[in-house]
Amino acid sequence: MPSSLRLNMTGAETDPTQRSARYQAAIEMAEYADKHGFNYINVEEHHCAQNGWLPSPLTMASAIAARTQNAGIGIMALLVSLYDPVRLAEDVAVIDLISRGRLSFIAGLGYREIEFHALDKPFAERGKWMDHVLDTLLKAWGDEPFEYRGEMITVTPKPYTRPHPMFLVGGMSKVAARRAARFGLPFSPPMYDAELEAYYYEQLKAHGKQGFMVAPPEDFALWFVDENPDAAWAEIGHHFLNEVQEYNSWKRAGLARPMEMPSASVEEIRASGRYEIVTPEECIERMQADKDKNAVLHPLVGGMPLERGWRSLELYCEKVLPAL
Template identity: 45%
Template sequence: MPVTVVRFNLVEPGATPASLGARYRTAVEMAAYADDRGITTVQTEEHHGVANNWLPSPFAFAGAVFGATQGSTATHGASSSGGGRETGGRIVVTVSAAIGPLHDPLRLAEDIAVLDLLSGGRLVTVAGIGYRPEEYAHFGVDWSRRGRLQDELLETLLMAWTGEEFRYRGRTVRVTPRPCTRPHPLLLVGGSSKAAARRAARLGLPFFPSAHLPELEAYYKERLAEYGTEGWTMMPPAETSLLHVAEDPDRAWAHYGEHFLHEARTYASWQPDGIRSAVRSAATTVDELRTEGVYRILTPDDCAALGLDDYVLHPLAGGMPLDEGWRSLHLFAERVLPRLDG
């Protein structure tokens, strides 16, 4: 069974508080629907000070998703005879990525511990270092210290989640509550550099390359052997596409292609040379974007026939109208997902 992902970054250019509130609530409702239908993962991310309202608080959003998917009921799809299937409380939320140096280490340790307890261990955090100096300036964090701050953050999280006292910035502290997941909530180190791979290996943490980089995975394994630690790699596939499902892809591209292009151009504008990303686009027009294949609009039949290991649905991309996002999610859940069971 492939991994199935619904991605949310809640972008909406020109939003009003009312429209953005509706978008946030819809995303949570979509996550609950995805959980009910057996989709495995909600993926979200973190960016700050963006004019198009890119989500800045992924852990708050994760908490809302966990609240909407907590526990099991037999209400959905129940028949008059009282039948129904167990739902709720399975879907994982992956924050990919949190910008580690922008977070207070002790506060983040507490927040993740609470979310781990609330969700029963369904939070996955990928800690990246970021690539936008503007975001560091936004918080008054020294860009030149980002490597040292990332080291401190990761080391602090691992010590904090033991529930024991430890030394932090010259004082003795203890973080409570302790999370339920043992030995600690799932924490991966993200990045596309040797420094990121080395940091993950030194701490014995899994490594999440930001693109398909087998040479970096090999370097990570060498460093694991050097440090005498254990770990594993969550490698993106060689080709990653963000998917949208529609009965008529030509019509969908004509009506909604600008939403995908807006997101693609925003994301591309942030990434300096040397940054590798699994979903980086070079397109400048909708036609180029369609040809490129980073964003794909497919019929249910064509989507099911892809034969991917990972299906990443992006129903609200670039400020997508909510009703169109729902149409895509319904088509995927009802006409694609049942055909992926093997």
């Protein structure tokens, strides 16, 4: 019965003191969750978001690594096509060393043109650049020097995890599945697709590689724990709406996205079932009924007041986990 903590830092305050307090609270929540046996603490990456979506997942992951001991630290997803590959290899290796092998990430391509513009990367060539980044990462984490842009280089330090830190290739297309298979890397689409899964395994066989696919379950939802869900939706539902409306504003024709939903009102968010406010008793009942269910807590969703976020996390740790 795994438990995960999601920290994406949505809900940007205008006051720097308040913004600092939210980041401090996120690190403290990660430490608290780790001490109470959470399996994963996950962060994300987006740039130029109106509501402050976390733009620096490596920095955040490093801070979490320094304050935790056991939980896995995931970046879901790391937009590798926005990075210099050698510097990325170095940064990931350092975090992997600090965390003693607890870091993992989904390598994402990215789909928002403004992010590529802001970070001076060509949007039209992002697939080619992602291939270059993945190839460089795997070579950089190896033991031997390798040729890079006409010179032999050795990238140090080497990561804690051998042969390299755990990472998967993200994406929802056949191109992404082929990319994962070609590199012999696990594939992690944001939604399950049986046809895409079959295609990925066909491509693995064609390239003589081994791998596996991981996708969220069909009933994936983000939980916020409260003893009175109806009253909570009325009081704090606008924070969920804040996050969803920002995400929906990035919609792109023809691109399937797992958390896209009607967002004209709090009632529509609630009806989607993707964001849930649940009682401790309901958490216990669901997790006892499904031993493999991954409870994903999202206590700081959309600028949630810190005291309410803490109450959600504490209810889960104090009432749910002991019962399980």
